[in-house]
Amino acid sequence: MKKAFASETAFKIYSLLIAILLWVFVVYNQNPQSTKVVDDIKISYTNAAELERAGLIIRREGREPTVAITVEGRRLSIGKIESENVSASVTVPRIHEGEYDVSVETRLPISDVSIIDKKPYTVKVVVEKLKKISVPVEIKYTGSPKDENSSVQAQAVPEQVSVWGPESVMNNVSHASATFDISNAVEGQTSELKYKIISKDGKDITNDANVNVDSTTVLVVSSVYKIKDIPIEVKYTGNLPEGYAIASSEVLPAKIRLGSKDNAIDMIEKIATEPIDVSGMSQSKKLSVRLVLPDGIANILSVTEAEVSVNVVKKVSRTVNVESVVFKNAKEDLSYQATNLPMQITLYGAKSILDAFEIAPSVDVGELSKGEHYTLPLELNLPEGIICSELHNVVVNVF
Numbered sequence: 001m002k003k004a005f006a007s008e009t010a011f012k013i014y015s016l017l018i019a020i021l022l023w024v025f026v027v028y029n030q031n032p033q034s035t036k037v038v039d040d041i042k043i044s045y046t047n048a049a050e051l052e053r054a055g056l057i058i059r060r061e062g063r064e065p066t067v068a069i070t071v072e073g074r075r076l077s078i079g080k081i082e083s084e085n086v087s088a089s090v091t092v093p094r095i096h097e098g099e100y101d102v103s104v105e106t107r108l109p110i111s112d113v114s115i116i117d118k119k120p121y122t123v124k125v126v127v128e129k130l131k132k133i134s135v136p137v138e139i140k141y142t143g144s145p146k147d148e149n150s151s152v153q154a155q156a157v158p159e160q161v162s163v164w165g166p167e168s169v170m171n172n173v174s175h176a177s178a179t180f181d182i183s184n185a186v187e188g189q190t191s192e193l194k195y196k197i198i199s200k201d202g203k204d205i206t207n208d209a210n211v212n213v214d215s216t217t218v219l220v221v222s223s224v225y226k227i228k229d230i231p232i233e234v235k236y237t238g239n240l241p242e243g244y245a246i247a248s249s250e251v252l253p254a255k256i257r258l259g260s261k262d263n264a265i266d267m268i269e270k271i272a273t274e275p276i277d278v279s280g281m282s283q284s285k286k287l288s289v290r291l292v293l294p295d296g297i298a299n300i301l302s303v304t305e306a307e308v309s310v311n312v313v314k315k316v317s318r319t320v321n322v323e324s325v326v327f328k329n330a331k332e333d334l335s336y337q338a339t340n341l342p343m344q345i346t347l348y349g350a351k352s353i354l355d356a357f358e359i360a361p362s363v364d365v366g367e368l369s370k371g372e373h374y375t376l377p378l379e380l381n382l383p384e385g386i387i388c389s390e391l392h393n394v395v396v397n398v399f
Helices: 008-030 048-053 351-356
Strands: 033-045 056-059 066-074 087-090 098-103 105-107 114-119 122-142 150-157 160-166 173-181 190-194 196-199 217-233 244-252 255-260 285-290 305-322 326-328 336-338 343-350 362-364 371-377 393-398
Touching: 033 048, 048 056, 048 122, 056 160, 122 150, 150 255, 160 173, 173 190, 173 217, 244 351, 305 351, 343 351, 362 371
Parallel strands: 033 087, 122 173, 244 343, 326 362
Antiparallel strands: 033 066, 056 122, 066 114, 087 105, 098 122, 122 160, 150 217, 173 196, 190 217, 217 255, 244 305, 285 305, 305 343, 336 393, 371 393
16 A cells, blocks of 8 residues: 555546545535526417417517526426426416517426526517418519510419418518519419518518418419510590690500410400590590400510500691692502692691691502593591591592
8 A cells, every 4th residue: 555655646536536536526416505597498378379369469579589597496306407308488467459568487307496587577478369361372484485476474373372460460461472483484484482471561471480370382384485576556535625736645564565375476466455535635635554464375574554645735837738649559550640630638736746747748649540530539647636627539530
C-alpha cells in the first residue's frame, strides 16, 4: 500500500478517483434538490373540437403561444423534464364568440417534481364564427409555348377550392393561385400543381395558421389553341339628334386575341360590340361595351368588354362638285361616257371628317353592254359618320 502512494503521480490519480466516487455518492445517494427552467412549451386548446362543432373557431394571432415553467425537485427527476413531455393547455370557458383571458394549465410527466413559476399564467383567446368558403383557382403561366402562333390555356380541376377559418380572415380571402409552366405543354396534358391562397390585397396567406384547406393541390388540364388577333368593330343603333354626327370612335383594346383548336379562327375577320344606342346623344361619351363573341372560339385573354369613346359633334354640310366618275368593272373592249356630269351633291357630317377626305365617286358598269342612257346609282364610298341625304344617278352611254 505504501508503494502505491509512493509517487506523486500515483497520489494525484488516486485523489481524482476518490473525488469522482464522492460526487457519484452525493448525486445518486444524496440526490440534492435543484431547479430548472423549461421553456417553449406549446399550448393546446382542449375544447377546440367542441367549438368547431358549434360553428366557432379560435383565431390564431401570429406565432402559436407557448409557456415557460420553472420546476423544482431532485436533480435526477428534473433532468427528465423537457418541453416535449410537458403538456400545456387552455380551455375556453364559454362556447360563444368573444375574447377571453384563460389560465394556462400544465402537467408534468413526473410526480415528484413541482412547478414553482409559470410565464405567462394566462393567454388571450379570441373565438370567432367559423366560415367556410369556395374560391376560384386562377392559373398563372410561365414560359412560352413551343409554337409562337399558339396559346396554351389550362383549366383547373376543380375550378374552385374550399377554404375555412375565422370569419374575419375568410372575409379577406380572394382566390387560389397556381403557376403552370407552358414551355412543354401539349393538348390534353394533366398536371398536379400546388396552389397558394391569396388575400384581397394580393398577399400570400397560405401559411397563415388561420387558413385551412381540404387539399393543397389541384389538377390542371392544358389545351393548345391556334391564335389570331382580331379587330373590334363598333356597332350603333338608334339615331342621333337632328344636327349631330359621330365624328370618330376609338375602341380599347383595338383587337382581341381569340383561338381555336382547328382552323375556325381563320374565318373570323372582325368582332363586333353590342350595339351602342346613340338615341338622344348630343355630346361625346366613353362607355364600356360587351363584345359579341362567337361560340366555340376560345377567348385567350378573357377580354369580354371594350371601352369605346364616341366623339359626337354638331353636323355641318359640304357641297361637292362631281365632274367625273370611275367606271368599276369596265370591259376592255368597251368605252363608257357619263352624260349628265358635272353634278353637285351635298354631304352632311362632322366638319373635321368632311374637310379631311376626298370624294371618290364611281358607278358599276359590269353588267352593261353597248347602248345608251343607262341610269346607274352614284357610289360615293363615304367614311363613317358622313351621309348624303339624296340618291344621285349617273346616265351612262356604252360604245
